Amino acid sequence: MRETNNIFLSIRELVKYKDVYFYLAWRDILVRYKQSVLGVVWILLRPLLLALIFSFIFGRVAGLPSGGVPYAVLSLSGLLVWQFFSDSFMHGSMAFLNNVELVTKVYFPRIIIPASILLCSTLDFLIFFSFLLFAFWAFWGICFSLKILFIPLFFAWLFIFVLSVNILFSSLIVKYRDFKHLVPFVIQLGMYVTPVGYSSLIFKTKWRYILSLNPLSSIIDCFRWSILGQGVFVHGIIISSIVTVLLFIGGLYYLKKTEQYFADVI
Amino acid sequence: MKVIEVQNLCKKYIIDSYKSKVSAQTQKKSWNLFLNRKNKEQFYALKDVSFDVKEGEVLGIIGKNGSGKSTVLKVLSKITTPTSGTIVTRGRIASLLEVGTGFHEELTGKENIFLNGAILGMKSHEIKKQFDEIIDFSGVEKFLNVPIKRYSSGMKLRLAFAIAANLEPEILIIDEVLAVGDVEFQKKCIKQMGSLKETGRTIIFVSHNMSAIKALCNRALCLSKGTVVASGNVNDVVDKYYLKKGISNLYSIAFSGENSLENDFVKLISITARDKNGYAKSSFAIQEDVIVDVEYLVKRNDRSISIVLSALSKDGTLIFKVLDCSVIRWGEKRESGLYVSSCTIPKNFFNDISIDVGLEVFVEGEMRLSSIDTISLVLADEVNDKDSRGGVMLDWPDSYLRPKLYWNIRKLD
Known part of the structure; x- marks a missing residue:
């Protein structure tokens, strides 16, 4: 067995260790809901409460536009994406630090640890998403168009973006614990600079360019396009895609470069 | 056929990066470390280690604490990369550097069997196939659906070893796993390893328990300060190790000449x-x-x-x-x-x-x-049941003496 720097060998190795990936995700899912009475209800409860607050503050008090849908619907569709990001980022950025014994005592491709955490959040996403579709239809009488078939594509984008951020942060945290303190900050601040509780329509075009440097804002726009039929900003999508690809390559590169020393440094 | 060939293996640590484990907790110190990068001190955990292992052979690695034994195993199992040197391995390696890696306290015994098995490199169907054997060996059948946080540490250990003992890799790497557990259990483990050996598995085995090393291994390697000081027939190496272990090797003084x-x-x-x-x-x-x-x-x-x-x-x-x-x-x-x-x-x-x-x-x-x-x-302390331990496997307190005294136990009712 020689060094596996070759990308094809790396992929083959990933396939070889796919069982570990699923079992780790399965562990996280089991652990998350053991000994919790409300269980799955938590997935829905948090965003619902947040949506309530958003509709009151942004919708009622500040009177921001919602693009022709009820304000709660607008914020819930934003929270669908945001919830996935914040949950996976919170756990995923600590992927290696919280699994020191896996890093120092067994070998498998390290990317499996942050990636398995995303799989766990995917389940939450699916539950929340099906709930939303039902609620939008049942309570707000929203009719969906065929655009909704694009959701898997947008979700894949979201998945890759969050995976890249997690890989980058979790590997940086192995060596520089400073990034650990940055995580809650990013999540807190991120919610304001991402159009979660408001619509990106309120910005002028100039500002939307800057906003799209944050891929999440374009991803949310895309979700709103496919669920609610709101307009998208194509230039923004291009910028966000480029940022995502750069983050993905950067994250993978940094992980590949540093993973062999994780056990020594962590 | 040689299944493992290790040549001129070196592993260098930079003391700073060791410290950063502790000092990165405060931002200021880690910044200082960052600035002082040029003053790194180097430390060789392994220096020019070469050896090879043939198919079906059981190699024991012995040496004092800090002699580099575990580093060899970590490098072999790809957990960390060597600074220089080459390693060629042929066959599927499973390493057991710790019992129960990845065990999760909240999960039940059954769930942990699957999780830990997967982490150790078993495929789902292999785990299912071995499931009954694992349970038999561990003896925790009744508690399979109980979260392991309710297990005693002995039960956890038995379960963990049972999973590992049923791994079926071509090359098995085992670190000091026998240091824990009671004498009965240790015997069971050694027996299990003996039967693995009989099936022609190649095993690399680190232990402080010289009788286990002698019983299981064909060949041994003795490390000291990161270098190989002895290798070859297991009995010779163990004897040399005993000689080395003394702070001074003086077991005899002849009073002659200056010394008279x-x-x-x-x-x-x-x-x-x-x-x-x-x-x-x-x-x-x-x-x-x-x-x-x-x-x-x-x-x-x-x-x-x-x-x-x-x-x-x-x-x-x-x-x-x-x-x-x-x-x-x-x-x-x-x-x-x-x-x-x-x-x-x-x-x-x-x-x-x-x-x-x-x-x-x-x-x-x-x-x-x-x-x-x-x-x-x-x-x-060659752990066995002939001494005053009587099966107690805790670390013995640092007293000078550990006499086997005469006890008398009477039942009064």
Whole structure:
């Protein structure tokens, strides 16, 4: 067995260790809901409460536009994406630090640890998403168009973006614990600079360019396009895609470069 | 066929990056580390280690703590990369550097079997196939659906080892897993490893338990400070290891030349430590008699003479002092001639410590003669059930003695 720097060998190795990936995700899912009475209800409860607050503050008090849908619907569709990001980022950025014994005592491709955490959040996403579709239809009488078939594509984008951020942060945290303190900050601040509780329509075009440097804002726009039929900003999508690809390559590169020393440094 | 070939393996650590583990907690210090990067100190955990393992062979790796044993295993199992050197391996490797890696307290025994199996590299269908055997071996059948946070530590350990014992890789790498668990369990593990060996598995095995090493391995490798100091036949290497382990390897002093120790009445010849088979050595198991022979010449007939031995711990505490006039009474004149006074320090008396044995000679009406040099003995704890442990596998407290005393237990009702 020689060094596996070759990308094809790396992929083959990933396939070889796919069982570990699923079992780790399965562990996280089991652990998350053991000994919790409300269980799955938590997935829905948090965003619902947040949506309530958003509709009151942004919708009622500040009177921001919602693009022709009820304000709660607008914020819930934003929270669908945001919830996935914040949950996976919170756990995923600590992927290696919280699994020191896996890093120092067994070998498998390290990317499996942050990636398995995303799989766990995917389940939450699916539950929340099906709930939303039902609620939008049942309570707000929203009719969906065929655009909704694009959701898997947008979700894949979201998945890759969050995976890249997690890989980058979790590997940086192995060596520089400073990034650990940055995580809650990013999540807190991120919610304001991402159009979660408001619509990106309120910005002028100039500002939307800057906003799209944050891929999440374009991803949310895309979700709103496919669920609610709101307009998208194509230039923004291009910028966000480029940022995502750069983050993905950067994250993978940094992980590949540093993973062999994780056990020594962590 | 060689399944593992290791050549000139080096692993360098930079002390700074070690420290960063601690000091990165405060931002300021880690920034300082960042600035001081040029002042890194280097440390070789492994230096030019070369060895190979043939198919079906069981290789034992021994050495003191910090000699690099675990680093070798970590490098072999790809957890960390070597600084230089090459490793060629053929076949699927599973390494067991810790029992129960990835166990999650909240999950049940059954769930943990699947999780841990996967982490150790088993496929789902393999785990399912071995499932019954794993449960049989672990003996936790009744508690399979109980979260393991409710397990005793012994149960957790048995479960963990049961999973690992049913791995079926071509090459198995095992670190000090026998250090934990009771004697019964250790026996079971060694037996299991023995049967793995019989199926032709290649095993690399690190342990402090020399009897396990001797029982299981064909060949052994002894590391010291990151280099290979001995390799080859397991018995030879273990003996060399025992010799090395002493702080000084002096198990014998000959009093001649500069070193001579005599007066008008007596001349000392030598002091030697040996086992009861007459094999002179400085490392003993605590379950072994230590015999100290003092050879001397009595020159005249008209004095009473006594050989005095003292045992000192490495921190300088006098543990005991004994005189051979407990046999030939003080006051009885000694006939001239050549004598050997042999003192037996019984087995199961000392704890696993290093001691210095000092020698003095009392001569009636004269200044006593005392040797400046002492012999050094190391008593090692070869965990087995013949000592005073009686199955207790905790770390023994750091006392000087661990005597096997006479107990009497009566049931009163």
